Amino acid sequence: MQPIQIGLVAAIIGTSFILLLRKDEGGILVLLTAIVAILLFFSVIWRVMAKKQMAMAEEIKDRTLTWWWMVAIFMLALATHRLVSFALLAFLCFAALREYFSLIPMRNENQGLELNFNDRLPAFFCYASILLVFYVAYIEWYGMFVILAPVYLFLCIPILLVLQNRARGSMQFMGFISLGFMFFVYNFGHCLFMINMGPMVLLYCFTLTEVRDLLSFWIGKTLARWAETLPEGRGKRLVERRIAPDISPKKTWSAGLAAALAIALLAMLMQPLLPEFPQGRMSLLYAAFTGFAIGILGLFGDLVFSMMKRDAGVKDSGTLLPGHGGIIDRVDSLVFTIPVTFHLIRWAYF
Numbered sequence: 001m002q003p004i005q006i007g008l009v010a011a012i013i014g015t016s017f018i019l020l021l022r023k024d025e026g027g028i029l030v031l032l033t034a035i036v037a038i039l040l041f042f043s044v045i046w047r048v049m050a051k052k053q054m055a056m057a058e059e060i061k062d063r064t065l066t067w068w069w070m071v072a073i074f075m076l077a078l079a080t081h082r083l084v085s086f087a088l089l090a091f092l093c094f095a096a097l098r099e100y101f102s103l104i105p106m107r108n109e110n111q112g113l114e115l116n117f118n119d120r121l122p123a124f125f126c127y128a129s130i131l132l133v134f135y136v137a138y139i140e141w142y143g144m145f146v147i148l149a150p151v152y153l154f155l156c157i158p159i160l161l162v163l164q165n166r167a168r169g170s171m172q173f174m175g176f177i178s179l180g181f182m183f184f185v186y187n188f189g190h191c192l193f194m195i196n197m198g199p200m201v202l203l204y205c206f207t208l209t210e211v212r213d214l215l216s217f218w219i220g221k222t223l224a225r226w227a228e229t230l231p232e233g234r235g236k237r238l239v240e241r242r243i244a245p246d247i248s249p250k251k252t253w254s255a256g257l258a259a260a261l262a263i264a265l266l267a268m269l270m271q272p273l274l275p276e277f278p279q280g281r282m283s284l285l286y287a288a289f290t291g292f293a294i295g296i297l298g299l300f301g302d303l304v305f306s307m308m309k310r311d312a313g314v315k316d317s318g319t320l321l322p323g324h325g326g327i328i329d330r331v332d333s334l335v336f337t338i339p340v341t342f343h344l345i346r347w348a349y350f
Contacts, residue, residue: 012072019079027200027273028078031207035071039064062322070321070330074206078199083138085199089191090134095320096327097126097184103312122160122177129153129185137192145193149186157181183335190339197345198275205341207270208291209333212263212298219262220255243299247307251299260295267291277349290344294337301336305329 013036020029042064049057077088101123129149136145157178161170194202223239230236239254271287282290305328309317318326 009068009072012076016072016075016079020075023079025079025199027275028075028203030273031200031203031270032071032075035207039068039071042067066321078203082195085195086134086138086192089195090130092191092327092331093130093133093184093188094127096188096331097130097180099318099320099326099328100180100184103309103314103317121164122157122173125156125160126177126181126185129181130189133185133189134192137189137196140193140196142193149189150182153185154178154181187335187339188331190342191334194338194342197277197342197350200273200275201345204267204270204274205294205338206334208263208267208294209298209337211266212259212295213302213333215262216251216255216259216299216302219258220250220252223252223255223258224250244303244307247303247310251303256296256299260292260299263295263298264288264291267294277345279349282345282349286348290341293340293344297336297340298333301333304336305332 013032017029017032020032042060046057046061046064049060074088077085132153133145133149136148158174161174166173191202194205227236227239230239239252241253242249243251243253243256265288267287267290268284271282271284274282274287305317309315316325317328320326321330
């Protein structure tokens with residue numbers, strides 16, 4: 001990172017600290033301090049690795065620098081006006097959806113369907129839907145929010161195809177468009193309404209989900225090395241049992257469950273940072289349950305999008321985030337964890 005970039009990131013994070021302090025967001029400040037400390041640690045790590053010319057130095061460097069920028073921008077959005085937070089989250093919904101549509105060309109060569117404006121019309125409709133979901137969430141119209149996308153807007157997609165007089169490839173095209181719509185407009189769009197519960201609630205889910213991704217990698221490597229020392233038998237087979245070997249050969253049930261348990265523990269540790277809800281504070285037991293759910297759902301969110309990328313024949317969903325890939329590579333687990341976490345908290349405490 002160049003000195004000017006270091007200064008800019010430091011200025012953004014410093015400004016966020018001051019704004020959050022003025023807004024008396026103690027929980028977010030504690031978490032932000034912990035995140036900055038972790039990023040400083042990894043910044044030192046990749047410099048040491050680079051000096052020793054270690055293999056993963058460049059990858060850790062790219063990932064860490066990208067995380068600095070993501071944390072700085074995200075924290076500034078949370079520290080300023082609610083409208084800024086909504087705008088950033090709506091942009092992420094749009095960017096992820098656009099990236100999803102770019103994974104597979106919207107045509108079917110076997111059926112002779114060519115790419116044209118009509119093919120893109122349902123995609124444009126999905127983009128425009130984000131603005132409507134944004135508005136409904138911003139005015140806190142919960143009753144409309146939960147049915148707008150999965151009922152009214154969702155039904156517009158096949159109607160658009162009918163109005164296009166599309167006869168060939170309609171089911172395949174409708175499935176492709178509808179899946180992206182439900183993932184990134186509705187599921188991920190829950191982050192917009194989660195802001196209404198309090199920015200710390202959104203940060204709680206974001207942090208647990210992203211930490212799960214990091215922990216699962218290191219837990220998996222640790223268990224793999226441990227399994228090599230075990231004698232052949234049932235125990236070794238249990239530790240090495242793959243979840244979906246054709247999709248992700250290295251992901252095992254043991255690592256996935258261990259990571260979920262670790263996230264349950266972390267969720268309990270973070271419980272005091274959450275605000276008080278209308279029905280009281282979240283209990284430690286419920287925090288553990290929510291954390292475990294995030295651990296499991298994050299695992300399958302990762303696997304589902306790995307499956308889709310394999311089917312599309314790509315390694316990463318994009319190149320926007322150095323060291324991470326694309327937007328989808330960073331939010332794939334959140335597509336699963338955000339809506340469930342939102343409804344778990346709302347059901348129990350609102």
